[in-house]
Amino acid sequence: MPDVPRSVKPSSTYHTVRTARLCWTEARPAVQLAFLLRFVTGAVFAARDDIDLLRLLAGASAWSCASFFAYLFNGVMDVEEDRRNGSDRPIARGDLSLRRAAAIVLAAAVFALGLSAAVPGLVGWVFVFLALGWAYSAPPLAAKRASLPCALVVFGLGWTSYAGGAATAGNGLDAPALVFAGAMAAWMALVGAVVKDFSDAEGDAQAGRRTLAATRGPLVARRLAVAGAAVVGFGAPAAAWTWTPAVLPGTVPLALGAGWVIVRCLRTGHTEHHTRYARRGAYRAFMVTQYVANVVMLVTLLAAR
Incomplete structure (x- = not known):
């Protein structure tokens, strides 16, 4: 009878897919969809003629990378609070390493800026959104730690999502x-x-x-x-x-x-x-x-x- 391997080492593809899935869960899919919906609504508000679907797709992809950055980065910075609160998010429960998550956070920011550069008028809004996402979670502001700065930054994250969509359509609000x-x-x-x-x-x-x-x-x-x-x-x-x-x-x-x-x-x-x-x-x-x-x-x- 031929030998049967006692274990099979997972492939690199398996690890990549698993990491991507865990990062997506950490970034809170319901929140990601909400930001995309705000962006698209802003774009439709500002569209004067037929909507340029290719331009909208590029802009929406950039914005999705930016919102993914903001909330995955928040998960990286919130690990202490999440564990104290009994959160079942991947980083808090130990299924997603901080090092891997941080690397993907950086990649998301780079992709957001790179994609937005292909859409005239969008890169500035993406930069502001990324800055707000950083300010929400990281020192020196770490707006999440107090109610007033948290509210101000959250307002900015919402507002820029509509404004970014409008910019993608080539107009303002x-x-x-x-x-x-x-x-x-x-x-x-x-x-x-x-x-x-x-x-x-x-x-x-x-x-x-x-x-x-x-x-x-x-x-x-x-x-x-x-x-x-x-x-x-x-x-x-x-x-x-x-x-x-x-x-x-x-x-x-x-x-x-x-x-x-x-x-x-x-x-x-x-x-x-x-x-x-x-x-x-x-x-x-x-x-x-x-x-x-x-x-x-x-x-x-x-x-x-």
Whole structure:
């Protein structure tokens, strides 16, 4: 009987594919898709004639590399907090080495800049986005460590995504686009940047973060999230109705989502002793709302062409 190998060493292709899959998971696919959706929405807003699909594809690829850089880099820099919070992300659980992740972070930034150079007007926006992604996670600013700088940087990440899409279409953001992009960036800064901390406040405090949830407690953070959701959720449709009704369909989901976030924030106060999943209910409401708002706005724009 022929000898049967006791083990087969995985091929280099297997390791490459596995590393790519783990990096993609670490970069949070749902967040990556949201940034791509913002970018495409900005491009459709600014397109005056037929959309140049080849140019849009090049720009979207550059932006995807940039957002991949920002969130994989965040995973590299967040490893202490993630482990304290019991995160199951690949770096925190030890399946993806920091060295490999850091190498791919660098490659993503290079690809983002290289691809954007092929799209006139885009490279500057990509550079700003990369700088904001760095500022969010790394010293000396490390905006993630405190609520106010975090909100400001998150607003910038959202705003530049729409502006980058518009630049790819060869134009800037007009008045309707400014209202919608401003509303969605504010939704990220005043709601998303707050509710994302609900499940991680204890570990963040142990790691030295100075966010509102870590320093003042979950009750104060929930109150701020409720206020932010109310301001953006009801202010955005009011602004659209007053100044640019064309974007009203895209802002209505913010009002519905605001109610959902507020309910989840109030319920979180009764479930803090339960699972991490339960404490992330408000964040899931935030994410679904921004998806729906962008998709509705995108469909409205395409239907009007």
